[in-house]
Amino acid sequence: ADALKRLNLQDIMTGLASSGKNVKDMGAYKFWATQPVPKFGEDGDPDTTVEEGPIETHTIEDIPKAPAPLLNGFEWCEMDLTNDSELKEVWELLNGHYVEDNEAMFRFNYSPSILKWAMMPPGWKKQWHRGVRASQSKKLVAFIAAIPVELRIRTNVLHAAEVNFLCIHKKLRSKRLAPVLIKEITRLCNLDGVWQAIYTGGVVLPKPVSTCRYFHRAINWLKLYEVGFSPLPPNSKPQFQIRKYAVPERTSTWGLREMQKKDVNAVQDLLTRYLAKYDMAAEWDKAEVEHWLLHNKKDALEEQVVWSYVVEDAHKRITDFISFYCLESSVINHPKHKNVRAAYLFYYATETGLATPVDKEALKKRLNELVSDTLVYCKKYNFDVYNALSLMDNGLFLEDQKFGPGDGQLHYYLFNYRANPIAGGVDKRNRL
Numbered sequence: 001a002d003a004l005k006r007l008n009l010q011d012i013m014t015g016l017a018s019s020g021k022n023v024k025d026m027g028a029y030k031f032w033a034t035q036p037v038p039k040f041g042e043d044g045d046p047d048t049t050v051e052e053g054p055i056e057t058h059t060i061e062d063i064p065k066a067p068a069p070l071l072n073g074f075e076w077c078e079m080d081l082t083n084d085s086e087l088k089e090v091w092e093l094l095n096g097h098y099v100e101d102n103e104a105m106f107r108f109n110y111s112p113s114i115l116k117w118a119m120m121p122p123g124w125k126k127q128w129h130r131g132v133r134a135s136q137s138k139k140l141v142a143f144i145a146a147i148p149v150e151l152r153i154r155t156n157v158l159h160a161a162e163v164n165f166l167c168i169h170k171k172l173r174s175k176r177l178a179p180v181l182i183k184e185i186t187r188l189c190n191l192d193g194v195w196q197a198i199y200t201g202g203v204v205l206p207k208p209v210s211t212c213r214y215f216h217r218a219i220n221w222l223k224l225y226e227v228g229f230s231p232l233p234p235n236s237k238p239q240f241q242i243r244k245y246a247v248p249e250r251t252s253t254w255g256l257r258e259m260q261k262k263d264v265n266a267v268q269d270l271l272t273r274y275l276a277k278y279d280m281a282a283e284w285d286k287a288e289v290e291h292w293l294l295h296n297k298k299d300a301l302e303e304q305v306v307w308s309y310v311v312e313d314a315h316k317r318i319t320d321f322i323s324f325y326c327l328e329s330s331v332i333n334h335p336k337h338k339n340v341r342a343a344y345l346f347y348y349a350t351e352t353g354l355a356t357p358v359d360k361e362a363l364k365k366r367l368n369e370l371v372s373d374t375l376v377y378c379k380k381y382n383f384d385v386y387n388a389l390s391l392m393d394n395g396l397f398l399e400d401q402k403f404g405p406g407d408g409q410l411h412y413y414l415f416n417y418r419a420n421p422i423a424g425g426v427d428k429r430n431r432l
């Protein structure tokens with residue numbers, strides 16, 4: 001009963017589903033059973049903690065210098081995202097074949113600008129943008145990407161890779177090509193001396209280190225209703241819903257302004273101190289802060305992908321910052337709407353959360369102000385919905401800002417690293 005209670009509690013806090021439903025028997029994970037990842041059921045008593053660290057170690061000399069052969073008729077390629085026509089090929093593959101919701105109503109539609117932002121941060125490597133082409137037509141039919149990341153897990157900082165954009169053309173599904181792509185990106189990372197990775201996904205695999213739930217805050221409720229994203233609750237009427245999700249006209253935080261290049265040092269310092277509260281976080285240097293939060297557009301054709309705001313006090317100190325990025329989804333086969341424009345809450349930090357001991361009420365008030373102000377900007381920049389995950393201190397404002405839980409979960413995985421579970425959204429100094 002105790003174990004059950006613990007499990008339910010964790011379910012509620014993090015949406016963790018991986019200890020019961022949705023989990024295949026370990027033997028059914030034919031590929032993952034062969035990989036250096038923790039297995040379901042291997043840790044025994046959930047109260048005992050494991051020693052954290054790599055699962056296996058190798059040297060670069062052990063790693064094959066050439067890729068494994070592909071099925072006849074297919075060949076490996078490196079995608080050069082600085083070349084607009086190759087960027088367009090990746091965009092086309094993802095636009096037609098990347099992640100969909102369970103009912104196949106929406107599909108992520110990363111713009112070429114977001115793809116560059118997401119796959120070309122400081123230190124990016126061309127060889128980590130790996131594709132598969134049909135040998136005859138040269139059509140791009142599969143892709144996988146990795147970027148370098150300094151990843152802190154509790155007190156250990158790993159020189160790791162973040163793997164994303166795994167995608168296989170719909171006509172080539174269920175042919176065991178995904179394991180081939182995953183082994184190839186592993187080989188390429190290993191050749192650069194990288195032995196650990198982080199990746200996320202909506203599917204349950206062995207074995208999440210953490211699980212978050214998506215929350216959604218309607219901005220253009222009527223459009224979300226028309227595309228089938230937001231239901232009309234029983235006994236409600238569209239006009240009630242529209243009124244419920246009205247957004248304030250103006251921002252309210254004194255000193256809030258757009259982040260500029262001159263703020264990079266202060267934001268990096270504030271963010272580093274804020275993220276220190278969490279068990280797992282990326283560690284950004286100044287170039288990464290500038291890339292991820294300011295993403296200088298290289299030319300006028302590039303779209304804005306990230307919006308960042310700081311609060312500057314009367315002494316010219318940066319006391320807070322908050323950011324969100326844009327990721328559209330295509331609405332599949334809809335007569336009226338083609339796209340849903342979603343803003344995703346990204347990083348934030350506030351001095352209010354750094355007092356010791358943490359003044360939870362003050363932090364709650366401050367985060368509500370900041371998030372409410374970004375809602376004003378989301379509306380101004382024509383977003384239909386504002387999404388956030390059940391991580392960081394988001395539990396302090398999700399309900400007040402009218403975010404509702406979605407069906408979607410996001411599982412976080414570590415490759416070749418054993419770690420104790422990390423509860424989403426729990427501040428270890430002050431369990432919220």
Ligand code: MYA
Pocket residue numbers: 028029030031032033097098099100161163164165166167168169172173174175176177178179182185186189190194195196197198199200201202203205415416
């Ligand atoms: S998450 C986004 C994933 N992409 C999509 O959902 C797009 C739409 N779907 C597709 O394109 C395909 O369905 C994919 C699978 C490509 C997902 N992560 O080839 P198959 C396992 C890991 O017959 P397909 C993201 O990009 C599955 O359990 N494994 O299947 C992060 C089975 O293994 P097992 C997955 O449907 C990616 C095997 O693949 C995933 O044709 C992180 C079946 O292969 C998944 N999302 O293709 C990748 N989905 O038998 C890991 C299915 O064991 C990186 N599978 O159950 C690991 C770190 C590597 C670097 C390490 C460096 C040190």
